[in-house]
Amino acid sequence: MIPPASAPLFLESCGWGGAQILPLAGDASFRRYFRVVDGDRRAVLMDAPPPHEDPRPFVGVAEWLTGHGFAAPSILGRDLEQGLLLIEDFGDARVKEHVEDVPADEDAVYRRAIDLLAALHRLPSCDLPPYDRAVYQREAGLVTEWYCPAVGLDVDAKGYVAAWDAVLPLVERDAVPPVTVLRDYHAENIMIIEDGERSFGLGLLDFQDALAGHPAYDLVSLLQDARRDVDPALEQAMLAHYKARVAVSADFDAAYAILGAQRNAKIIGIFTRLWKRDGKPRYLSFLPRMWSLLERDLAHPALAPVKAWFDANIPAGHRHDALAHEARA
Structure with missing residues (x-):
C-alpha cells in the first residue's frame, strides 16, 4: 500500500498539496484506496492503474447517481490518464x-x-x-x-x-x-x-x-x-x-x-x-x-x-x- 509516485503532484494540482497520504484499503481488483488528510479536510485517493483499471466508468456513474440525489462520492479531482481520482470521503462506518x-x-x-x-x-x-x-x-x-x-x-x-x-x-x-x-x-x-x-x-x-x-x-x-x-x-x-x-x-x-x-x-x-x-x-x-x-x-x-x-x-x-x-x- 505505497502510494503511486505521481500522487503528490496530482494532489497538489487538486489543491491538496502537502497532504498526508495514508493507506486505506485494497480490494479484489487492482484498485487501491488511500485517505488524504490535510488539517481538518479528508478525502480519498483512488488509484486505478491503467491498463488494468479505468476510472472513467466510476466517474460517469458517480455523476449520474449524484445528479439523481443519491450519495455517491463527489469527484474532487481527476487524472484519468494516470488512473487517479480524488473523491469525497464517506468515513469508516460501513x-x-x-x-x-x-x-x-x-x-x-x-x-x-x-x-x-x-x-x-x-x-x-x-x-x-x-x-x-x-x-x-x-x-x-x-x-x-x-x-x-x-x-x-x-x-x-x-x-x-x-x-x-x-x-x-x-x-x-x-x-x-x-x-x-x-x-x-x-x-x-x-x-x-x-x-x-x-x-x-x-x-x-x-x-x-x-x-x-x-x-x-x-x-x-x-x-x-x-x-x-x-x-x-x-x-x-x-x-x-x-x-x-x-x-x-x-x-x-x-x-x-x-x-x-x-x-x-x-x-x-x-x-x-x-x-x-x-x-x-x-x-x-x-x-x-x-x-x-x-x-x-x-x-x-x-x-x-x-x-x-x-x-x-x-x-x-x-x-x-x-x-x-x-x-x-
Whole structure:
C-alpha cells in the first residue's frame, strides 16, 4: 500500500498539496484506496492503474447517481490518464460493521438499503452497456474455468452453457425496462453517512462495473451477501418490503433465484481465481457460504437444468469445504 509516485503532484494540482497520504484499503481488483488528510479536510485517493483499471466508468456513474440525489462520492479531482481520482470521503462506518456492532439496527438499516434500491429502480437506467446473455454466461463460466480445475474436476463445460441457456430467457423476458444495476451492492460497499437528506443516509461505493439489467440482481447482492450471513427470514422480509414499493412481475421470484445462482456461481469462480492467480487465499474462506447460497437458489424449480448439471458434475464432496485446507494455509 505505497502510494503511486505521481500522487503528490496530482494532489497538489487538486489543491491538496502537502497532504498526508495514508493507506486505506485494497480490494479484489487492482484498485487501491488511500485517505488524504490535510488539517481538518479528508478525502480519498483512488488509484486505478491503467491498463488494468479505468476510472472513467466510476466517474460517469458517480455523476449520474449524484445528479439523481443519491450519495455517491463527489469527484474532487481527476487524472484519468494516470488512473487517479480524488473523491469525497464517506468515513469508516460501513453497514457491515455497523449492524454487527449494533444488531438491533439491522432491520432498519436493511430497510433503508431496500428503499434506496426501490428509488433507483423507479428511474430509467443510466446510459450503460446491457447486462445480457453474453455477460451472464461469461461470469457463470468462471466456475468451470477456475473452480472445477482447482478441485480436480473435468466437467461438461458445454453442458454447463446449455443449462444456463435454458434458464436465462426468463430473466431476459422479465428485465424490461432495465434499471441501473450497481453489481456490488452489499454491506461492505454501503456506508452509513451523517447527512440523512442524501440517499437515505447511505453512501454508495464500488459501482464502476454498473450495467443496465434486471432489478433483482442488486437485491441478490445485498440479501445473499458473500461476506456476511444474512438470515433467510430477513432476506424474505426485505424482498416483501421491496415488492411493497416497486411493482414486480409474476416471474420476479424465479428471476431472483436465477440471478442468485448466477451471481453465487460467479463469485465462487472469482474467489478461486483470486487465490490461484492473484495469491489471495483469504477469499477461499467465503466459499462454504457461497455454496450454501448457491444450493438454496438451485432448489427453485426454474433452475432445474442448472441444478441437474451441478448434481452431475460437482458432487457434494467437491463443494463447501473442498478448498478449506488452502484457505488455512
